[in-house]
Each structure stands twice: as C-alpha cells, then as structure tokens.
Amino acid sequence: MDTIVTLLYYLLTAYVAVLLVRNFLKRKNWQEEVLYILVLIPFILRLLRLK
Amino acid sequence: MSATTSAAIVLAVMVAAFVVAKLFKISTELSLFAAALAGALAAGDGLPARALVEGAFTYFDIVLIFVTATLFMNLLKESGAAAFVVRAILRRFHRHKAPLFILLALLLLVPGALTGAGSVTVLIMGGMAATVLATMDIPGPKIAAIIFVIAGLSAAAPPVNLWAMLTAAGVNMPYVGFFLPLLVPCVVLALLTIFILGAKAKPVDLAKALAELPEAPARMNWFRVATPFVVFFLLVVAGRVFPFDVPVLGLPLMFAAAGAAALLLSPVKIAFFRTSADTVHQLLPLIGTLTCAGILVEIMALTGVRGLIAITAVTLPVTVVFLTLAVTLPVSEAVLMWGAAPVLGVPLVLLFNTIGLNPVVALAGMSVIWPLGDALPPTAIIGRLTTSTVGMKGSYGKFLKYCLVPGILIAIVGTLMVVFSKKLAFLTVF
Amino acid sequence: MRKAAIAVLGAVLALFAGTSFYRSRHLREPVVPGPGVSRVVKLGDYFAPIRGTVNDANVYVLEGKEPGGTILLLGGTHPEEPAGRLAAWIFTENAVLTRGRILVILSANRSATTATRLGGAYPPDFTIPTAWGGQMFRMGDRWSNPLDQWPDPEVYLHYPTRQELAYVDIRNLNRAFPGRPNGTLTEQTCFAITELIRREKVDIEIDFHEAELQYPVISTIVAHEKGADLAAAASMFISSLEGFSIGVENSPKALRGLSHREIGDATDAISLLLEAPEPFLDATRGRTNRELLLTGKDEFVVRAGKRGLLFEKIDEKGWPIDVRVGRHTSTVLQLLEIWSADHADKAVDVTGVPRYGEVIQKGTGAFLKDPKTVDPAKLYFE
Numbered sequence: 001m002d003t004i005v006t007l008l009y010y011l012l013t014a015y016v017a018v019l020l021v022r023n024f025l026k027r028k029n030w031q032e033e034v035l036y037i038l039v040l041i042p043f044i045l046r047l048l049r050l051k
Numbered sequence: 052m053s054a055t056t057s058a059a060i061v062l063a064v065m066v067a068a069f070v071v072a073k074l075f076k077i078s079t080e081l082s083l084f085a086a087a088l089a090g091a092l093a094a095g096d097g098l099p100a101r102a103l104v105e106g107a108f109t110y111f112d113i114v115l116i117f118v119t120a121t122l123f124m125n126l127l128k129e130s131g132a133a134a135f136v137v138r139a140i141l142r143r144f145h146r147h148k149a150p151l152f153i154l155l156a157l158l159l160l161v162p163g164a165l166t167g168a169g170s171v172t173v174l175i176m177g178g179m180a181a182t183v184l185a186t187m188d189i190p191g192p193k194i195a196a197i198i199f200v201i202a203g204l205s206a207a208a209p210p211v212n213l214w215a216m217l218t219a220a221g222v223n224m225p226y227v228g229f230f231l232p233l234l235v236p237c238v239v240l241a242l243l244t245i246f247i248l249g250a251k252a253k254p255v256d257l258a259k260a261l262a263e264l265p266e267a268p269a270r271m272n273w274f275r276v277a278t279p280f281v282v283f284f285l286l287v288v289a290g291r292v293f294p295f296d297v298p299v300l301g302l303p304l305m306f307a308a309a310g311a312a313a314l315l316l317s318p319v320k321i322a323f324f325r326t327s328a329d330t331v332h333q334l335l336p337l338i339g340t341l342t343c344a345g346i347l348v349e350i351m352a353l354t355g356v357r358g359l360i361a362i363t364a365v366t367l368p369v370t371v372v373f374l375t376l377a378v379t380l381p382v383s384e385a386v387l388m389w390g391a392a393p394v395l396g397v398p399l400v401l402l403f404n405t406i407g408l409n410p411v412v413a414l415a416g417m418s419v420i421w422p423l424g425d426a427l428p429p430t431a432i433i434g435r436l437t438t439s440t441v442g443m444k445g446s447y448g449k450f451l452k453y454c455l456v457p458g459i460l461i462a463i464v465g466t467l468m469v470v471f472s473k474k475l476a477f478l479t480v481f
Numbered sequence: 482m483r484k485a486a487i488a489v490l491g492a493v494l495a496l497f498a499g500t501s502f503y504r505s506r507h508l509r510e511p512v513v514p515g516p517g518v519s520r521v522v523k524l525g526d527y528f529a530p531i532r533g534t535v536n537d538a539n540v541y542v543l544e545g546k547e548p549g550g551t552i553l554l555l556g557g558t559h560p561e562e563p564a565g566r567l568a569a570w571i572f573t574e575n576a577v578l579t580r581g582r583i584l585v586i587l588s589a590n591r592s593a594t595t596a597t598r599l600g601g602a603y604p605p606d607f608t609i610p611t612a613w614g615g616q617m618f619r620m621g622d623r624w625s626n627p628l629d630q631w632p633d634p635e636v637y638l639h640y641p642t643r644q645e646l647a648y649v650d651i652r653n654l655n656r657a658f659p660g661r662p663n664g665t666l667t668e669q670t671c672f673a674i675t676e677l678i679r680r681e682k683v684d685i686e687i688d689f690h691e692a693e694l695q696y697p698v699i700s701t702i703v704a705h706e707k708g709a710d711l712a713a714a715a716s717m718f719i720s721s722l723e724g725f726s727i728g729v730e731n732s733p734k735a736l737r738g739l740s741h742r743e744i745g746d747a748t749d750a751i752s753l754l755l756e757a758p759e760p761f762l763d764a765t766r767g768r769t770n771r772e773l774l775l776t777g778k779d780e781f782v783v784r785a786g787k788r789g790l791l792f793e794k795i796d797e798k799g800w801p802i803d804v805r806v807g808r809h810t811s812t813v814l815q816l817l818e819i820w821s822a823d824h825a826d827k828a829v830d831v832t833g834v835p836r837y838g839e840v841i842q843k844g845t846g847a848f849l850k851d852p853k854t855v856d857p858a859k860l861y862f863e
Contacts, residue, residue: 001298002665006631008304009115016118019331030483031078035339037491038084041498042108042342049628050499050506051108054767054780094768102602104498109600112633166635210645211636220647221764223696225736226636227644287635294638295661299651301632345600353602355767355781362765362781366788390600397764401695402790 010047017043057094058359064093065347065356069429079429080339087343087350094354106349109390110341112303117170117338119306122330123279124174126310129326130317132276135267137182145255148187152249155180156201156241163205164237165287166302167213169422169433170337172202173440181441186260187252191443196453199437200244200461203422208237213389214418218396224410228479232415235478236464240419244457270318278316283309333439340430341388348390357394365398369406372399373470377462380417384424388432391421409472411479416468423458426451505605506595506626508619510863512587513850515574517543517833521861524586527680528662528673535592535629536670539861540677541573541585549581550684550827552817553677553750556587558654558688558740560594560621563607563774564757564802565689567618568809571848572834580821581829584681588863589688590654590670594619596626602769609775609802611846613853620774624652630666640664644737655688658743675747683750684827685711685820688740689809691759694782694791701728702812703754705745711823712753715815723811723837725804727755755812757805758793775802807840 017040024036045051068089072082087106091099127133144151159180163172177198184194206212209230219226286305289297300308314321331338351357364372364379383391396417403413426434437443438450468475514521522540525532538557556569566587573585588594597603597620608615627633630652637651638644640661650656652667660672678686685708692699704712712729720726732741732752745752760766760782761774767781777800786795814836821828835848852860 005298005300005304008307009301009632012115012119012303012307015327016115016331019328022328023332023335024488025484030487031081032335033484033487035078035080035335035342037487038107038346039114039335039338039342041104041491041495042111042114044495045104045108045499045502046111046628048499051105051502051628058767100494100497101501101605104494104502105597105599105602111599216636216647217649220650220653223698223736225644226646227735290634291636291638294634294643295640295664299632299634299665302635303632348600349602352600352769355769358763358765358767358779358781362784365765365790366784393600393764398695398785398790401697404697405790 013043013046017047054355055359058355061090061094061354062356062359065090078336080336080343083340083343083347083429087347090350090354090356096353099353102349102353103346106346107342109345109348110388113168114338114341115303116166116168116306117334118331119303119310120171120174121334122327123306123310123313124178125326125330126313126317126321127279128178129321130275130313130319131268131271132313133179134265135271135276137179138261138264138267140183141186141255141257141260145257145260148252148254151183152245153242155183156245159198159201160205160208160237160241163202164208165211167206167211167216169202169206169425170436172205173198173433173437177202177437177440182264184249184252186255186263187249189249189252190445191441192445192449193248193453195438195441195443195450196457197245197248198441199426199434200454200457201241202433202437203425204237204241204419204461206422207233207419209233212418214392214396214421215414217389217392218400218414221393221397222400222410228411228481229415230481231478232412232468232475233418236419236468240457240461240464243460247456248453268318275316275318279309279312282312337432337436340432344386344388344390344430348387361394361398364395365402372402373466376417376420376466376469380420381424381427384421385427385430388430403469403472407473408469409476409479412472412475413469416465416472419468420462420465423461426454501605505597505619508606508617510618511616511852512539512570512861512863513574513852513855514541514859514861515576515833515850517576517578517583518573519544524670524673524677527677528669530662530669531673534666535595536590536666538586538588538591539863541587543572543576543578543583543585545578545580545582545830547580550820550824550829551582551584551681552829553681553683553686554583554585554813555589555674555686555688555740556585557591557594557621558589559623559690560588560590560619561598561603561623561762562689562691562759563618564691564759564805564809567609567802567806567845568689568813571806571810571845572813574850575833575835575848576831577833579830579832581827583829583831584677584683586674589674590625590667591863592625592629592666593623593654594621594863596622596624596628598622604771604774607771607774609846609849610844611849611851613851615846616849624649625654625667639738640668642737646738650738655740656738658738658740659747675744678744678748678750683748685751685753685816686740686744687813687816688752688754690754690756691762691805692756693762693764694758694760694793694795695763695765695785697792698730699756699758699793700726701730701756703730703732703741703756705732705741705752707745708751708753711751711816711820714819715812718819719812719815723815725808725837727808727812753816755809757808758795758800759805760795760800777801777805803841803845806845807835807837810834810840811837
C-alpha cells in the first residue's frame with residue numbers, strides 16, 4: 001500500500017514537472033523563465049531518484 | 052580573519068547583492084537567488100552546485116502542498132462551488148454581523164490548524180471569506196489583512212504547528228502539551244482581529260450583493276460542494292484516528308484526492324490540464340520564493356552567516372531578547388520561513404530552558420508571533436498569496452498598515468506568554 | 482535561443498549536483514572484518530520484509546571461544562553523528578573476544594547514511610586520515626532518505642503510544658522504536674532490530690550518538706532503569722580511570738520512540754545510549770564543512786559557551802573526532818568490564834579495542850584497516 005502511495009507521488013511530481021516545462025516554454029520574460037527552471041530542478045532530480 | 056568578521060562580510064555581500072538586484076528591477080525571488088550566489092562567491096565557495104540544488108529541495112514537499120491545494124481550490128472555483136457557498140452564507144446570515152464574523156473566523160482557522168500552513172487557509176477559505184466581507188463594504192486591503200492575520204494564527208493553532216514541531220524536534224522535546232497554549236491565544240486573537248478590523252462593516256445589502264456575485268451553476272448543490280471537503284477531512288481524520296491501519300498519505304495526495312472529487316462532481320465541464328497549468332503559473336512567485344529561500348538558507352549555513360545570526364540573537368541580554376522577539380521572529384520568518392525554527396527557534400528555546408522558563412509555553416508564544424513575518428519582505432509569501440487570492444486592489448503598504456493593530460496585539464500576547472511562561476505552565480495539560 | 486541558454490544552464494547545475502548526490506549515495510565504505518568476527522549476517526534475517534532493502538544492514542557477529550553474554554552495538558542510528566559509526570567500526574575491525582558475543586551494526590539506518598540535510602549544507606562525505614592514505618565515509622543525515630520513504634504525514638504518531646511527534650521524525654530511527662512490522666521502512670527497521678535483540682537474547686544494547694552542545698543531554702549515558710546501576714558504576718570508573726568524565730541520565734518515560742526507552746521496555750535487554758559532544762550539530766555553528774565536523778572547533782559555539790548557553794564546555798581546542806570516538810570506545814569497555822565482573826555467566830571479555838587515551842594519541846585512523854591488504858572476497862561494504 002505504501003508503495004502505491006509513493007508511486008502516486010512520483011506521478012504527481014511528473015505531472016507538475018510537465019506543467020512547469022509547458023509554462024516555461026510559453027513565457028516571454030527571462031526572469032520567469034529562470035525561475036521556472038530553478039523550481040523545475042528538484043522535480044527532475046526527484047523523478048530521476050537522485051535526491 | 053575571525054569567523055565573526057568573515058561571516059559578517061559574507062552577510063554584507065548578500066544584503067548588498069539583494070539590494071542591487073532589486074535596484075535593477077529583478078524579482079524578489081531571483082534577488083534572493085542572487086544574494087545566495089554572491090554569498091557563496093564571497094565566502095570562497097565558488098558556485099557550489101550541490102548546495103544550491105540541495106537548498107532548492109528544502110521546501111520541495113511544501114511546494115507540492117501549495118500546488119495541489121491551489122489546484123483543488125481552483126477546481127472548486129471553476130465548478131461554481133465557491134459562488135454557491137458564498138450566496139448561501141449571505142442568505143442565511145446577512146442580518147447578523149456577530150455570528151457571521153465568528154463563523155468566518157472559525158472557518159478560516161480550521162484548514163491552517165489541521166495542516167500547519169497558513170497558505171492552505173488562504174487558498175481554501177480566503178477567496179470565499181473575502182467575497183463575503185466585500186459585501187459588507189469593507190475595503191480590499193482591510194479584507195486581505197483580516198484573512199492574512201487569521202491565516203497566520205491558523206498556522207499557529209493546534210493540532211499542527213510547524214514552528215513548534217520543528218523546534219521541538221530540534222531540542223528533542225516531545226510535541227506534547229501545546230494544545231491549550233496554542234488554542235487559547237489563536238482563537239481569542241482571531242476573533243479580536245475580525246471584530247477590530249471589521250468594526251466599521253455595514254450590514255450586507257443582500258439584493259445588491261447577490262446581484263454582484265457570480266451565479267452558481269443550476270445543478271450545483273450542497274452534496275457537490277461538500278463532498279470534496281468531506282474527502283479531504285476524512286483522509287486527515289483517518290490518519291489521526293487509525294494511524295497504524297491507513298498508509299501515510301501526506302497532504303499533497305489528500306488535496307489531490309479532494310481535487311479529483313471536485314472535478315468528478317462538477318456540474319460544468321472543466322479544462323483540467325489548462326486549469327493545472329494556470330494554477331502553476333499563478334503560484335510561480337510563491338513556489339519560486341520557497342525554492343530561492345531554501346537556496347539562501349543552505350548558503351547561509353554553508354558560509355556561517357546562519358550561525359552569526361543565531362549567535363547574535365541568543366547572546367543579547369535576556370531582557371533585550373524578550374523585547375526584540377516581536378522583531379526578530381517575524382524578520383527571521385520573512386527571510387527563512389520555516390527555516391527560522393532550526394536557526395532561531397532552537398537556540399532561543401534552549402536559552403529559555405536554561406533560564407528556567409517553561410519551554411512549551413514559551414515556544415507556543417513564539418510560534419504565535421512567527422507567522423506575522425509572512426507579510427514582510429523579502430519573501431512576504433503568505434501576504435502576497437493573500438492579496439492575490441482575494442484579488443486585492445490597492446497598495447501592499449495599505450494592507451500592511453491594516454495588519455499593524457492585530458499584529459501588535461499578537462506580538463504583545465506572544466511576548467507575554469514567553470515572559471510569564473512559568474506561570475502559564477498549567478495550560479500544558481495535554 | 483534565450484530559452485535554450487537558460488535551460489542549458491539549469492541542466493548543467495542539475496547535472497553537477499545530481500552527480501554529487503549520486504556519488505555520495507553510492508559511495509562504498511569498506512569494512513575489514515577483524516579477528517573477532519566469526520560471521521556476518523543481515524538484519525533482514527531477523528525480519529524478512531527488510532531483506533533486500535536499503536536498510537538490510539550487515540550485522541557483524543564477534544564471538545569468543547567461551548560462552549557468555551551478548552552485547553549489541555548500534556552505530557549509525559543517526560549517521561550525521563559520525564563518532565558513533567567510527568567507534569562501532571573500530572570494534573568490528575579490531576576487537577578480539579575470549580568470552581561472550583558482540584553484535585555490531587555499523588549502519589542502523591543505512592538509508593539515512595545516503596542523504597544529507599536539506600538546507601543544512603552538510604559535506605557529502607568526510608575522510609579519516611590513516612597511515613595508508615585515508616578512508617572515506619558518507620556524511621549522512623538524522624533521517625531516512627526521502628528516496629526510500631516518501632511521503633511524510635502532517636504529524637507523526639509514534640507506534641504504539643500514539644505520542645505526537647514532528648512529521649519529519651517518522652523517518653528518525655531513534656523515534657520509531659520498538660518498531661512496527663507493517664509500518665514504514667524506518668519503523669520496520671526498528672522492528673527488525675528489536676527482533677534481533679529478542680532472538681539473539683541480547684543482554685545489553687548500546688546506541689552510539691553525538692549531540693549539539695546546546696542540548697542538555699550530552700556527554701552522558703542515558704540509561705533505562707534496568708541499566709541505571711551499571712551506567713552509574715561505569716560513569717564513576719570512567720571519571721577516575723579514563724581521563725574524561727561522563728554523566729548518567731535516566732531514560733525519561735514521557736519521551737517515546739527512543740532506543741533507551743523502548744528497547745528496554747519491549748525486550749529483556751538493558752538499553753543504553755551514549756552521547757558525545759559534536760559542535761557541528763549546534764544551531765549557532767559557523768561555516769559548515771568537513772573541518773568543523775572533524776575538529777569540532779567553532780568560534781560561535783565557543784561564544785555561546787562563554788554566555789553560559791551550553792551544557793558542555795568548549796574552547797579553541799574544539800571537540801576533535803578522536804576525542805569523541807575515544808569516549809565511546811572507553812565507555813563501552815568500562816561498561817563491559819563492570820558487567821562481566823558482576824555477571825560471571827554472562828561475561829563478555831574483549832581485547833584489542835583502543836581506549837580513550839590511545840585513540841587520541843594514535844588517531845582514529847590508526848584503527849581502521851587498509852582494505853587493499855585484504856582478499857577482496859573477505860571485504861564487506863556498508
């Protein structure tokens with residue numbers, strides 16, 4: 001059961017990561033782009049099970 | 052060079068970098084990041100990739116809570132549930148100001164009390180409460196102040212108070228005995244806040260208010276409104292009542308489940324992906340601030356600046372410590388957010404313990420004051436969330452001005468709780 | 482173009498950091514089993530659900546020829562307190578037993594050895610200098626790695642008492658005893674350790690820790706009431722014979738989940754916990770780096786001491802790792818000597834382990850064995 005919950009968290013993380021990437025691609029302001037990338041990094045490293 | 056001098060130089064560089072970045076019209080979030088980078092360079096650590104990214108992880112779980120909770124709220128709004136509830140409350144209570152205020156204050160206290168996050172109160176109840184208060188002719192910044200202050204108190208209210216829990220964990224003290232020392236001040240101060248700031252509120256002009264409010268979809272009903280909340284609260288309660296029979300779900304999943312219920316029960320079709328993407332964009336300043344503040348906390352620890360701040364705070368004369376709690380706690384919160392608990396909370400509680408105060412009541416008093424910092428720059432995280440959620444027009448300064456009176460009251464109550472913690476020890480019964 | 486540049490910069494940052502995280506998480510720490518080690522079993526042998534997980538720790542079994550008592554040494558309950566793991570390492574690689582048994586776990590919460598504190602700026606690893614170059618260890622954290630146990634609840638209820646604890650402590654091994662068989666990884670690890678204690682009929686369990694100087698429980702033996710006399714006698718002998726002093730504290734009954742309380746309550750073993758001073762953990766510490774971890778020298782902590790805010794003294798000499806490790810080895814040796822004198826049938830006689838003075842004089846590294854000199858088939862890794 002715990003494994004299923006953890007799996008759901010990885011799915012949630014992946015979904016938010018997709019949203020962050022999508023929004024990053026749509027932005028026109030460099031500051032927002034940098035911020036999106038900074039916020040995205042933990043999501044990517046968690047999905048890759050690095051941190 | 053002594054550790055004090057070098058840490059002081061790094062701190063000065065960090066402050067300077069922040070100010071310069073702001074002067075160049077860089078956003079607060081990126082200015083925090085710039086301060087962290089400058090601090091690491093000044094301390095001779097170069098660009099420490101590991102520390103920067105580890106810092107970005109500091110509030111990762113809280114970012115997930117923010118995203119899922121806000122998505123849940125936005126789904127409710129899209130489905131028309133929010134409009135439905137506000138209309139119903141107005142019809143029932145439009146003649147009675149006092150019961151309406153008490154109801155609103157208690158409704159605002161619940162989400163933060165259960166989750167430990169004032170942001171959740173703002174996100175779940177803020178929009179609806181603001182709409183109700185607006186019909187009573189209260190100006191926007193005042194409404195934002197009411198919601199912000201009570202949201203802060205809700206975060207401090209029991210059962211979950213993250214500042215107290217993190218500090219207690221840091222000094223190896225069980226999180227026990229906090230219920231009353233937190234409940235009593237939080238409820239009293241929340242009621243005082245809404246009655247003081249809402250003193251000039253006019254009775255609701257029902258017809259006008261209902262005309263101004265968005266219509267609820269015809270098929271919306273109480274079942275559709277209540278079920279997502281019931282799902283959320285059942286999951287929270289299940290974890291408390293049957294902790295050893297249900298798996299650990301965590302707040303993000305609970306909000307996601309509530310959001311799924313709202314989506315399924317919505318009488319109107321909702322563009323889910325679009326709403327999700329908009330939610331994330333709406334939250335960018337907040338999750339960006341959390342990420343960059345985490346980076347800053349990590350770099351401060353790396354370079355010794357964190358130690359300099361902590362040692363300076365705890366080596367002041369005790370009277371000065373008492374008198375400045377109302378400043379040091381909110382300021383530490385404004386820069387570090389929950390990071391303030393390990394940085395300042397732990398040494399202060401140990402200091403209070405050494406001089407014979409009751410650590411539970413003293414810590415409870417401190418954690419009533421801490422959330423005030425959420426309205427202050429550089430991060431101003433809950434303050435900005437509140438003003439954006441309630442759609443406040445008008446300057447941020449005006450909002451802060453209205454926060455001042457309840458803020459001072461809270462600071463006085465919190466400080467007195469610390470000073471007289473020994474006499475108030477009877478409150479720590481459970 | 483601009484977007485691509487920003488994305489590349491982010492990727493480079495993530496790549497450097499990710500590599501560092503991966504390396505420290507997978508850093509192999511060699512163990513050369515000493516002459517006393519008769520076999521090495523796994524924690525999962527005592528509780529199958531742990532088998533094959535990150536927390537399926539090695540259990541080094543050191544046996545004497547003659548029967549006697551059984552002692553369990555727990556290193557790495559909190560891996561960010563390295564003197565505990567190092568003291569356990571010294572026993573594993575050096576101890577020779579004539580009577581009784583010593584079981585040693587070097588990484589009680591192995592998951593926690595693979596992470597470092599978010600926002601804490603811990604170094605990823607540290608190196609103990611040795612005559613053959615030095616041995617590198619993972620730094621570790623106080624809590625299990627979120628990669629192994631995720632998510633956390635909004636509040637942690639201890640099993641079985643339901644005491645409310647900070648949510649992060651659901652990943653704190655020393656808040657999860659006696660453990661829960663169908664619980665989280667951390668709770669299951671505690672349950673496995675408790676099972677080991679029951680099945681191996683452990684007489685004394687000793688949990689190695691370190692503490693910040695601003696924390697009142699420091700430089701002390703925290704003893705379950707079953708071990709109060711033993712701890713008091715050891716404290717007395719240590720103060721007069723070993724060149725340092727150590728106090729005794731009773732294990733509080735109101736604070737749940739700790740090894741000294743729960744293991745003593747749940748099993749027949751006497752449960753003790755040793756605390757040595759570690760300025761690296763103080764909230765007022767200055768620069769966070771390997772040097773502070775190993776020398777224990779810190780100007781800000783000294784200032785806190787001058788203001789009377791600390792529960793242990795500190796000066797510019799700091800609290801070097803050898804001093805902290807030596808305190809642990811000497812305390813265990815004294816405890817065993819007193820125990821063996823009082824319980825002839827349950828005696829544990831051990832030689833080959835350096836005491837406080839010797840660890841300080843020769844350095845901890847002098848008691849770590851060079852893995853290159855050993856047949857690789859005989860090496861173990863933590």
